[in-house]
Amino acid sequence: MALLRHSSRTRKDTSGNRMWVWLMLPGTLWMTGFLIASLALVAVLAVGTTDELGNPRFGFDLSGVRALADPAYTEVLARSLGYALLTCAICLLIAYPVAYTIALHGGRYKNALIAAIVVPFFANYLVRMYGWSVVLSDDGPVLRALRAIGLADSNTKILNTGVGVVAGLVYGFVVFMIIPLYAALERLDVSLVEAGRDLYGGPFRTFFFVTLPATRQGAAAGLVLVFLPAMGDFVSAQLMGGPDQIMIGNLIQDKFFQGQNWPLGSALTMLLMLVLLVGMFGYLRRTRKDEAEVRR
Amino acid sequence: MSPEVPPPTRRAMLRAGAFGLLGAAAGGCGFMPAKKPDPSLLAPVKPRVDGDLVYFNWADFVDPSVFKGFQKEYGVRVVQSNFDSMEGMVAKLNAGNRYDIVFPTAKWAQRLVRGGRLRRIDHSQLTNAQAVFGAYDYFADPWYDPHSAHTVPFTAYKTGIGWRRDRIGELTGSWKDLWSDKVKGKVFLLDDRDEVLGMGALELGLDVSTGDRADLDRITSLLGTLRPRLRGFSSDSYNNLLNGNALMTQAWSGDMAAMLNQAKDPSVFGFEAPKEGTPINSDCYAIPWNAPHPGTAMLFIDYMLRPENVKKNIEYIGYPMPVAGSEKVYAELVKPFPECLVTEDDLKADLFFRNGGRAAEDARDTAWTHVKAG
Numbered sequence: 053m054a055l056l057r058h059s060s061r062t063r064k065d066t067s068g069n070r071m072w073v074w075l076m077l078p079g080t081l082w083m084t085g086f087l088i089a090s091l092a093l094v095a096v097l098a099v100g101t102t103d104e105l106g107n108p109r110f111g112f113d114l115s116g117v118r119a120l121a122d123p124a125y126t127e128v129l130a131r132s133l134g135y136a137l138l139t140c141a142i143c144l145l146i147a148y149p150v151a152y153t154i155a156l157h158g159g160r161y162k163n164a165l166i167a168a169i170v171v172p173f174f175a176n177y178l179v180r181m182y183g184w185s186v187v188l189s190d191d192g193p194v195l196r197a198l199r200a201i202g203l204a205d206s207n208t209k210i211l212n213t214g215v216g217v218v219a220g221l222v223y224g225f226v227v228f229m230i231i232p233l234y235a236a237l238e239r240l241d242v243s244l245v246e247a248g249r250d251l252y253g254g255p256f257r258t259f260f261f262v263t264l265p266a267t268r269q270g271a272a273a274g275l276v277l278v279f280l281p282a283m284g285d286f287v288s289a290q291l292m293g294g295p296d297q298i299m300i301g302n303l304i305q306d307k308f309f310q311g312q313n314w315p316l317g318s319a320l321t322m323l324l325m326l327v328l329l330v331g332m333f334g335y336l337r338r339t340r341k342d343e344a345e346v347r348r
Numbered sequence: 349m350s351p352e353v354p355p356p357t358r359r360a361m362l363r364a365g366a367f368g369l370l371g372a373a374a375g376g377c378g379f380m381p382a383k384k385p386d387p388s389l390l391a392p393v394k395p396r397v398d399g400d401l402v403y404f405n406w407a408d409f410v411d412p413s414v415f416k417g418f419q420k421e422y423g424v425r426v427v428q429s430n431f432d433s434m435e436g437m438v439a440k441l442n443a444g445n446r447y448d449i450v451f452p453t454a455k456w457a458q459r460l461v462r463g464g465r466l467r468r469i470d471h472s473q474l475t476n477a478q479a480v481f482g483a484y485d486y487f488a489d490p491w492y493d494p495h496s497a498h499t500v501p502f503t504a505y506k507t508g509i510g511w512r513r514d515r516i517g518e519l520t521g522s523w524k525d526l527w528s529d530k531v532k533g534k535v536f537l538l539d540d541r542d543e544v545l546g547m548g549a550l551e552l553g554l555d556v557s558t559g560d561r562a563d564l565d566r567i568t569s570l571l572g573t574l575r576p577r578l579r580g581f582s583s584d585s586y587n588n589l590l591n592g593n594a595l596m597t598q599a600w601s602g603d604m605a606a607m608l609n610q611a612k613d614p615s616v617f618g619f620e621a622p623k624e625g626t627p628i629n630s631d632c633y634a635i636p637w638n639a640p641h642p643g644t645a646m647l648f649i650d651y652m653l654r655p656e657n658v659k660k661n662i663e664y665i666g667y668p669m670p671v672a673g674s675e676k677v678y679a680e681l682v683k684p685f686p687e688c689l690v691t692e693d694d695l696k697a698d699l700f701f702r703n704g705g706r707a708a709e710d711a712r713d714t715a716w717t718h719v720k721a722g
Contacts, residue, residue: 093379097379100379101706102706102709104462104705104706106459106703106709107438107442107459107463108379109379109380110379110380115710119714122714122717124717124718124721124722125717125721127721128721186587186591189591189592189593190591190592190593191591191592192591192592207533209593211593212579212580212593290539290582293580294578294579294580295575295578295580295581295720295722296722298720298721302720303717303720303721306541306716306717306720307713308435309433309435310540310541310542310713310716312435312709313709313710313713316713
């Protein structure tokens with residue numbers, strides 16, 4: 053940021069300024085209209101009410117907010133937090149070696165390899181998850197094959213378990229971890245690693261004291277990009293989970309559909325936002341510290 | 349890239365932002381206290397071509413050849429759009445979208461009628477209405493729309509138990525079958541608040557739509573004994589039975605009937621309507637108050653009620669329709685699952701899910717959260 057400011061134009065160029073206005077207009081309209089205003093609407097509905105026909109209405113009624121005290125919500129929120137953190141950790145473990153290999157050893161196939169990772173994500177997440185739920189079903193190809201070679205019995209199941217849900221989340225969001233890590237590793241100054249080796253650092257020490265710290269920002273970005281959607285996800289729990297794997301996203305969806313309790317649904321959404329904001333705040337402070345360190 | 353922003357730019361941005369907020373506020377108007385439309389605007393209209401038909405229904409709920417026939421005969425286009433839930437449909441209506449014909453379920457039809465959102469339908473203007481109202485007393489004056497003044501029934505269905513006959517043999521014909529040790533860990537309940545609470549209520553001999561907290565506590569603790577035996581909550585009964593995840597599942601009769609078209613060997617499946625009672629539901633044709641072409645909508649209803657079209661639709665979607673003469677078609681279709689039939693007696697048992705007041709709905713919502721989240 054600071055660097056950019058120094059390098060930007062010193063000469064006043066009015067026509068250029070006008071161009072920036074027009075270029076920023078669509079984005080600004082989009083963000084205020086569809087993000088900020090929608091969030092404001094949700095916040096207002098959280099203290100709203102429902103009319104005698106069950107339709108959500110503006111008003112002032114705290115029963116939706118008060119209902120959050122029900123321990124069921126805290127429990128499900130805690131479970132979602134656990135799943136999302138676990139997903140982040142697994143994604144990091146999978147993505148780092150993948151991104152490392154492509155960025156440092158991919159050679160001229162780098163772009164092709166990254167494309168190969170991204171292309172499957174052109175298909176809708178819901179459709180892919182639905183596909184998985186068929187593939188992993190009790191009479192599906194995976195379990196049938198495992199049974200044939202004696203690795204599973206008739207009671208073995210993958211679907212409707214916690215493992216299934218977290219696997220679904222990892223599968224769904226791992227690409228958001230690979231891309232920023234790849235970007236960070238690609239930018240990595242190889243001479244730093246060489247310097248580490250020259251100073252008698254073994255491969256492990258060099259990795260942990262040179263490579264890893266240099267790509268910390270990429271990892272942090274990836275963690276946020278995975279954590280946010282994983283925390284609010286409901287598709288994985290719905291298609292891969294059972295009664296004991298319900299996530300906060302499923303409950304929120306229920307409030308807007310089955311219960312027609314939009315105020316409570318909005319209040320739950322705001323609670324989830326609050327939890328995410330606290331996480332984001334921690335992340336921003338961390339990155340600011342990193343930036344300060346880099347500048348020093 | 350973030351260039352420095354001179355003052356006029358920032359003001360322009362704020363102005364743009366305010367404009368965006370205004371747009372969203374307009375979208376929020378759907379949440380203002382609703383005005384009831386003037387009843388004089390809801391007067392019935394005669395069936396006549398007054399434009400293309402703007403049609404709004406579940407996806408795949410009418411045989412495409414019926415649309416083609418209608419377009420050809422009346423020289424109009426059918427402009428189709430679909431909803432994936434009643435909530436979504438009503439949200440779009442409330443936001444001011446205009447459709448000529450919609451298909452609410454009984455509970456939602458009542459809400460729309462009470463809110464003054466449906467145009468009245470004069471049955472005497474429909475040449476085929478007698479086959480419905482003459483043969484099915486129940487719909488001459490249903491609870492959701494007195495004298496069916498704003499609606500014509502479309503389909504009816506009930507909720508029972510679907511199971512894998514090839515794996516577990518015969519059942520006892522009771523909701524208690526869901527607790528059977530033979531299927532422990534392989535049972536699904538529908539992912540539907542009313543159906544799950546309603547099943548518990550029937551098992552305990554309570555009102556299916558109860559909003560009473562003491563009743564709901566009993567239902568919640570009964571279902572608490574089923575929960576550890578459950579594989580999940582899912583409304584995809586057909587696939588769950590087919591791919592072996594479920595040996596038994598709560599299921600809608602129409603979905604089980606639709607399965608007959610697709611399953612290679614239907615005898616491996618079964619469907620029972622438990623003796624404690626089965627929740628019943630129906631949906632109907634309705635014309636919204638702001639329909640741009642209500643005359644064409646009237647023509648469409650009449651066209652859909654022609655015997656040959658009723659037959660086509662029943663065979664296409666697997667749901668029975670309360671139209672005299674169509675019963676045989678449906679009975680033939682569901683021969684392997686005779687309990688899919690919806691009879692006049694089923695209707696009179698009246699186990700429909702009703703609208704509760706705010707307090708009752710909130711209590712049911714809380715109970716559902718506890719059943720589902722444990």
